[in-house]
Amino acid sequence: MSNKSLICAIETSCDETAIAFIENGNKVLSNIVSSQIDTHRAFGGVMPEVASRLHIEQISVVLKEAIGKSGVTMDDVDAIAFTQGPGLIGSLHIGVLASKTLAWYFKKPLVPVHHIAGHIYANAFVTEIKFPLLALVVSGGHTELVYMKEDYDFEILGTTQDDAIGEAYDKVARVMELGYPGGPAIDALAKQGTTQYVLPRVRTEKPLDFSFSGLKSAVLQLVLKEEKHGRELNKANLAYTFQEAVLDEVLLKTKKAIETVEVRQVVLAGGVSANSRLRDRLTKMMDSYPNIALSIPPLWCTTDNAAMIGAAGAVAFKKGIRADFSTSANAGFDLEV
């Protein structure tokens, strides 16, 4: 089957309005992302209604820019791929409606894409994807170990029982008064820290699941205890301890998964994969598995964007996955079909 395809992809699941044009599943013709981070920073987190408002403000600007930079026209496009979910319902609606409008006007097929599939296939921009594959998906909304025996076949081996990893970083950063988003702030501060504090180990019922809420409350209790005793909190040391504890949890489960299923490639995906310490520690861990390839995507395709939806959309398009005009945003969209 020919791999040739030209996909117009739209992603609006959270706080980025993003549109991209992707050729043959791995060539970026244009990739426009309008981030709302500055607005949400003022609110100390993503406000769903505010996010929806910003999407509708941005959609026409982003669309025109994406088409303009792509060097192609909408008539050249083979399909419109869009993030159907999961995500914030009001935000998803804008992208779904924009996609349906384009599909109707230009008479193009509609290809629904799961946001996580997008994060995983973002790796197609930097490496040849090999199966069976294990993806460690870490972001503000997700913490998942996804197993793929073959192309576009997803099995969730483990997921978080409470907060997503990025959420845990944000909450802890709030307790430590480090601002929003919390991930980069803690990652940077942890570089100057060392072991001083002790946080409890995480326990989960299923061996490959994650849990971060215990760590988060432990940090809060520690901060309160230090305050009560009139001791000055060493923020760098706490950032270090928290980050190591979170990554211990993530890497332990990844290692367990590798030893449970047959894997040829491990890919890192999602916004938290920008975390420098995670990149270092995962790379080191994978050194002991010389037969398993590791893909760590460049920063530009780890945070939410539409290029990744185009990469996954190209595969879904080839597989014949389609949506019709009655399709809608699905905030709780399931990756496993």
Place this chain on the structure above:
Amino acid sequence: MKQLFIDTAHRHLTVACVENDVIVSLFHQDAFKSQSEKVMDAINECFTEADWQPRQLESVILTQGPGSYTGVRIAMTVAKVLASVAPISIFTTTSLQLIAGSSKNTFVLLDARSSRAYGGLVNEGLLVDDASIFTIEQVQQLKENHPDWQFAGDLHLIKETERWMDIKDGIMTCIRYATLVEDIDALIPLYLKSNQEYQL
């Protein structure tokens, strides 16, 4: 001139193809919380019935609000996308004018939740004052003070039977008084509640 009218601001979904002041096809249905699923099929059906091709479309007239936030964004997304990719001009009007149509001194109220209503007085197709938010008591007061006005819309808010006027008259009135959008990128819904209300 081939014109598409869309209203998704309230619980109805209204789509119409209009040419030379004639409604060629019309979709008007109660579509509470399902406008997003239904709007594209409704547009498609209207075009089929009118025997139009999407690319023949020259302008879109939409209600900018007030109404449900999710709702007002539906028609607006369709319009903003179309205007971004094709030579289609966009015109806006309000949901209040759609409901009042060309009737005289009609006060339209729409459920804004939390015992409040979006409302405004429309006279012969024109808003007398800007749409704003009223408490139920304020609406009742207005009703007492203005026996010459008629009331339309979500009248259950003031314990009366809902009242909807002729939708075709509403559509044609909207088209007559709609304003051309000069900068499609700057177009936003008429929310009447600010971002700040969402700050925790």
